[in-house]
Amino acid sequence: MADIDLSTLSLAELKHLEKNVAKAITSFEERRKAEARAKVDELARELGFSLNELVEAAPIRKRAASEPKYRHPENSEITWSGRGRKPGWIADALASGKSLEDFAI
Structure with missing residues (x-):
């Protein structure tokens, strides 16, 4: 070279x-x-x-969408399944002393 x-x-x-x-x-x-x-x-x-x-020959499996377990208190359209990274609104609420049960569906 x-x-x-x-x-x-x-x-x-x-x-x-x-x-x-x-x-x-x-x-x-x-x-x-x-x-x-x-x-x-x-x-x-x-x-x-x-x-x-x-x-x-190898079929591709798709994972079914998870059912939401938690709902945003002010906007019911915003939900979280409890899987993966916590959304900002959940993280902020937990930091302010609330619990996940407060947002349970």
């Missing part, structure tokens, strides 16, 4: 080099993916399947 003294390049030259490196990386990754896809496809054919048959 050629050694490049980056300190001698102008900003424009550095940006051009950066763009070329990004293109080279993308091209390299695409070639590697294509090679991997070809190998997997060949193996699937050897086993009597198509790659699409194997990929589509």
